Amino acid sequence: MTDPQNGSEQAAVRGLIQAVSDELGHDVAPEWQDAARSHPRHHFLPERIWLEADGAYSSIGLRDDPEAWFAAAYTDAPVITQINDGSEPDDPAEAWPSSSLSAPSVVFGMLGMLDLRDGMTVLEIGTASGYTAALLCHRLGNDRVVTVELDPVLAGRGEKNLQAAGCSPTVVCGDGLLGHAPAAPYDRVVSTCSVRRVPPEWISQTTPGGVILTPWDNPWICWGLLRLTVGEDGVAVGRFSPHSSFMLARTQRDDVQLFRDVVKDDHWADVSETVLPRRSVVRGDAAFAVGHRIGDIWHAWQDTPVDGVADRLWISSTDRASWAAVDHDGSDDDRFTVRQYGPRRLWDEIEAAYRWWLDHDRPGPERFGLTVTPEGHRAWLDTPTDWWPLPPFMREP
Structure with a gap:
């Protein structure tokens, strides 16, 4: 007689192998299918896991909700197995993933x-x-x-x-x-x-x-x-x-805060305008090209930083010596105010990298x-x- 629990486990593994094959566009190689069957994924989950939805993290416990916990193990998605390096915050909004089982x-x-x-x-x-x-x-x-x-x-x-x-x-x-x-x-x-x-x-x-x-x-x-x-x-x-x-x-992480380490009250920035949409340089293939072309800049978004500004794209060099801010006033006008400070003009570098990407037929990461x-x-x-x-x-x- 087949053990119902073992039968359910085997069915879950088969379903996962099929989902992976569908995502990859080809069958999982036989040797890896055999490995997946021999080592069911849920055996490597802790009793408490976290799942992400819309930027927030919710926990699921094996004892509290075994069906949801088991289902998470056999979904083609990452499962977070540790948050905040193992030190759980008092405020759930401050949770961030520090270890997971990848998809x-x-x-x-x-x-x-x-x-x-x-x-x-x-x-x-x-x-x-x-x-x-x-x-x-x-x-x-x-x-x-x-x-x-x-x-x-x-x-x-x-x-x-x-x-x-x-x-x-x-x-x-x-x-x-x-x-x-x-x-x-x-x-x-x-x-x-x-x-x-x-x-x-x-x-x-x-x-x-x-x-x-x-x-x-x-x-x-x-x-x-x-x-x-x-x-x-x-x-x-x-x-x-x-x-x-x-x-x-973990040993390559940064501990940088924008207003503690980068932008100071006595910084006087040069002001200009741009018509390059800001979001086009922070997502997709263009973002990969910009980051790979320049290599030592990062960005962050800030909503309503001051009156009259709907949102602001902050840019900083990793050495913290130069920064730029690109503002939109929330109107339908596709013009943006640019402020740049430091020995480098970071937004100018980004615009040049973006033009380079266009000139080279919009290359993808491959x-x-x-x-x-x-x-x-x-x-x-x-x-x-x-x-x-x-x-x-x-x-x-």
Whole structure:
């Protein structure tokens, strides 16, 4: 007789595999289907999870609402497993996600991009719940997988989940941006957190011809996957693919507040006008191009900052030395007031980058690439020979 609970679990896994296949536009490879069936996703969820809707986060408990909790495990969507680095705020409005199970279509899409072969070794950055590590262990074997997690609580939880699933990879509690040299070199390095610069340790710990796959975060826009191949000379070259968004590696986070660190009362800005719609440079392919072209700017929106201004787009350089503000008065007039301060004219740079994007036939992320050398990061369009330097990543002035 079939166990009803086990039958429900198997049906849920089958439904998830089909949903992932539909999203990817092709069947999940047989080896990954087998891994998904062997390691049901709900086994890697904590008893309390959070779901996002319209920018707010609501919690679901296994004990309080087991049906909703189980359904979340088998929906092709991310599930938040930790908020605020494990320190829950008193005000729910101040909650922000700090760890999650990524959408299954993203997970299996990335696993496919790794192009794994029998006998390969993999370094995973970001153990979290242990789900991806379990899938990798099923495919390659326990002794072929090393996974690193910075958060001690998450590392312990992930290792416990892996042991319960019958998996025993090497689990390291430490800074994943440093890799794990004792087990290097690796044929593949895959990160489940985004980075703004590729750590040199990842490259030095990857065997020549090996692949590094990581989500990318730009201060201007935080999405894209970067797939690099490491050469014999230690230079890594590769291209982007679009639309995957991951949490930024904790050691690359900024702690910047606009009015504490950037804009001061004694700043006197130059005033001009623009007809370039502000929202066209902060979303979609244009935003990816602007961020990748300039590399060291970020933005924020402010509603009704002063009388007569409906909303304001703030822009700042990551070194906090220059800023710009672009205002709209709320009328139907498509003209915007621009204020710029500091040694750089940031809005002028954005307009130039936007014109460059138009002149190059509105390229999407898949036409962009990156070359990482010991001297720095070179961004390029279409071919590595047509490159420009990305400025050094800065967390502190």
